[in-house]
Amino acid sequence: MGRETSIPGRPALRVGPASWVVRLRPVLVPVIAFGLLVLAMAVNLGRGDFPIGVGDVLAVLLGGGDDTHAYIVLELRLPRALTGALVGAALALAGAITQSIARNPLASPDILGVTAGAGVGAVAVIMLGGSAGGISGGIAEFGLPAAALGGGLVAALFVFAISWQRGIDGYRLVLVGLGITAVLVAIKFYLLTLSEVADAGRAMVWITGSLNGRGWEHVTPVALALLVLVPLALFAARPLGGLQFGDDTARGLGIRVNGSRAALILIAVALAATATASAGPVEFVALATPQIAMRMAGTPQPPLLGSAVLGAALTVSADVIARTAFGVVELPAGIVTAVIGAPYLMYLLVRRYREVRT
Amino acid sequence: MTAAARVRLRAEGLSLGYGENRVVEGLDLDVIDGTITAVIGPNGCGKSTLLRALGRLLAPQEGHVLLDGKRIDKTPTREVAKIVGVLPQTPVAPDGLTVGDLVARGRHPHQAWYRQWSADDEGAVSEALRMTGMLEFAERTLDQLSGGQRQRAWISMALAQGTDLLLLDEPTTYLDLAHQVDVLDLVQQLHDQAGRTVIMVLHDLNLAARYSDRLIAMRDGKIVAQGAPQDVLTEQLLSDVFDLDARVVPDPVAGTPLVVPIGSRHRVRVDSAAPADDTM
Numbered sequence: 001m002g003r004e005t006s007i008p009g010r011p012a013l014r015v016g017p018a019s020w021v022v023r024l025r026p027v028l029v030p031v032i033a034f035g036l037l038v039l040a041m042a043v044n045l046g047r048g049d050f051p052i053g054v055g056d057v058l059a060v061l062l063g064g065g066d067d068t069h070a071y072i073v074l075e076l077r078l079p080r081a082l083t084g085a086l087v088g089a090a091l092a093l094a095g096a097i098t099q100s101i102a103r104n105p106l107a108s109p110d111i112l113g114v115t116a117g118a119g120v121g122a123v124a125v126i127m128l129g130g131s132a133g134g135i136s137g138g139i140a141e142f143g144l145p146a147a148a149l150g151g152g153l154v155a156a157l158f159v160f161a162i163s164w165q166r167g168i169d170g171y172r173l174v175l176v177g178l179g180i181t182a183v184l185v186a187i188k189f190y191l192l193t194l195s196e197v198a199d200a201g202r203a204m205v206w207i208t209g210s211l212n213g214r215g216w217e218h219v220t221p222v223a224l225a226l227l228v229l230v231p232l233a234l235f236a237a238r239p240l241g242g243l244q245f246g247d248d249t250a251r252g253l254g255i256r257v258n259g260s261r262a263a264l265i266l267i268a269v270a271l272a273a274t275a276t277a278s279a280g281p282v283e284f285v286a287l288a289t290p291q292i293a294m295r296m297a298g299t300p301q302p303p304l305l306g307s308a309v310l311g312a313a314l315t316v317s318a319d320v321i322a323r324t325a326f327g328v329v330e331l332p333a334g335i336v337t338a339v340i341g342a343p344y345l346m347y348l349l350v351r352r353y354r355e356v357r358t
Numbered sequence: 359m360t361a362a363a364r365v366r367l368r369a370e371g372l373s374l375g376y377g378e379n380r381v382v383e384g385l386d387l388d389v390i391d392g393t394i395t396a397v398i399g400p401n402g403c404g405k406s407t408l409l410r411a412l413g414r415l416l417a418p419q420e421g422h423v424l425l426d427g428k429r430i431d432k433t434p435t436r437e438v439a440k441i442v443g444v445l446p447q448t449p450v451a452p453d454g455l456t457v458g459d460l461v462a463r464g465r466h467p468h469q470a471w472y473r474q475w476s477a478d479d480e481g482a483v484s485e486a487l488r489m490t491g492m493l494e495f496a497e498r499t500l501d502q503l504s505g506g507q508r509q510r511a512w513i514s515m516a517l518a519q520g521t522d523l524l525l526l527d528e529p530t531t532y533l534d535l536a537h538q539v540d541v542l543d544l545v546q547q548l549h550d551q552a553g554r555t556v557i558m559v560l561h562d563l564n565l566a567a568r569y570s571d572r573l574i575a576m577r578d579g580k581i582v583a584q585g586a587p588q589d590v591l592t593e594q595l596l597s598d599v600f601d602l603d604a605r606v607v608p609d610p611v612a613g614t615p616l617v618v619p620i621g622s623r624h625r626v627r628v629d630s631a632a633p634a635d636d637t638m
Binding site for chain 2: 007013017238239251255256299
């Protein structure tokens with residue numbers, strides 16, 4: 001162009017044909033969150049009946065350390081921490097996508113029926129696979145995540161189908177989701193009242209979102225799902241900026257509004273359902289993390305990558321608290337995220353309805 | 359076909375509506391290259407619906423819209439977005455979005471996932487902001503702007519898109535008279551300097567007459583009259599289209615038609631010498 005054309009507040013990074021706007025804060029968020037994650041992982045891996053110092057844990061993770069430490073860290077404790085990190089990342093990324101699409105900080109996979117649907121699927125399988133159905137434990141082992149995944153997907157598709165009226169409206173999506181979620185939660189508790197005490201106990205642990213007893217077999221499916229879904233999400237997210245302006249403006253910008261929105265919601269639902277299937281509904285991570293990441297990054301909509309990494313860090317931190325805050329009694333991580341997240345949700349509701357609509 | 363009379367947008371037998379509710383019925387229309395067209399008509403006559411269909415935001419129930427001779431619904435929406443820029447009536451934006459970021463979104467049809475802020479993008483955004491006088495506000499957020507500035511920011515976004523056709527749905531809504539004139543002067547400038555073709559829906563008949571080459575008057579989803587402002591904006595038409603009793607006099611500044619509504623307060627004095635009823 002030959003003349004001074006720089007736009008204040010939009011610093012460019014240009015490499016060959018590629019170009020981006022690169023701002024300090026949105027770049028720092030995933031970096032800081034990753035630091036937090038490594039720290040939380042190290043603490044988490046060190047805690048337990050056989051305490052290991054943070055330094056020794058890091059040594060093992062980097063390929064050193066003694067054999068006892070390596071066995072405890074890599075075989076016994078790492079799968080749990082990794083599951084927590086992956087589940088947290090998936091949930092937070094799903095939340096960031098749904099909140100951007102619905103243009104509503106209350107929109108999260110929890111509200112779109114994914115969690116409640118997964119809950120119904122899981123409780124049904126626990127009942128059938130337990131003493132009631134006479135089906136062997138293998139079904140309960142493999143069937144639980146599968147049923148949770150199926151339940152979550154079916155519930156979300158149902159919410160999506162009811163909300164669809166010549167396109168998706170964010171507000172209607174949230175309202176329909178809340179309604180369906182209420183129905184599903186009622187069904188879940190009805191199933192619980194029908195079940196044997198032992199099954200109900202097992203189901204309750206799952207329903208509160210626990211990372212207990214997670215082995216490598218739990219890590220692999222989430223890891224594979226994330227490996228596919230995260231790049232897909234980042235790639236499909238490009239229209240999100242334009243979708244913020246409402247349907248007409250977005251169409252005017254050449255965005256296929258309904259197609260891109262449906263694809264993004266599908267990715268978000270798949271992420272949330274996979275996460276819920278492997279760790280149970282870890283509440284509020286999807287709701288709160290994107291909003292925290294957004295405030296850290298100073299952007300008008302939740303940053304996807306930043307939300308994902310922060311979600312991993314927060315979930316692992318919650319697990320550290322859940323495992324250690326009450327001595328020998330280990331709480332499900334979902335309890336901790338709920339205790340922190342519920343007041344945040346109330347704050348969000350109160351603030352939202354005090355705002356003057358413009 | 360001469361270049362001067364080239365048809366950019368053509369509506370053929372266009373019927374538009376929302377579900378069962380027909381808003382526009384069997385409408386034909388040609389928009390000539392390099393002209394400013396204003397669509398006028400009473401509330402609910404289908405002007406905005408027509409504009410949405412011309413900008414392929416609304417699929418016709420019957421008929422077609424042709425852009426440069428090709429069916430707009432058969433052209434990839436991204437390609438259309440490089441030719442036609444649309445500014446809807448009440449666009450929404452997230453809180454905390456800066457003017458610079460808003461206007462940069464206008465570059466969407468020219469970008470790819472790996473190319474999100476090229477030197478061309480930056481040049482176009484800078485040029486758009488300069489034309490609207492918004493460059494100094496680039497780092498402000500939209501909620502920090504006045505209504506007129508916000509409207510300018512949105513127009514900048516449409517300009518940054520780099521299209522030579524612009525569809526503006528009531529670009530002067532909610533603005534005071536001075537800012538309405540500002541915005542329309544800007545439209546005029548876009549037309550004069552860059553030869554852009556502009557179609558806009560306007561409520562103010564006098565401004566519509568002043569700032570357009572062609573007026574299209576609509577009622578109940580049909581075009582009642584179209585042509586040069588002085589041919590369209592007549593006392594008879596105002597009565598037919600708006601049910602409005604009005605005098606039309608030459609605008610003392612521009613010479614275009616100036617609508618002076620009569621209204622009940624003055625009808626008595628205009629119509630007869632009978633004394634006004636004091637008990638009214």
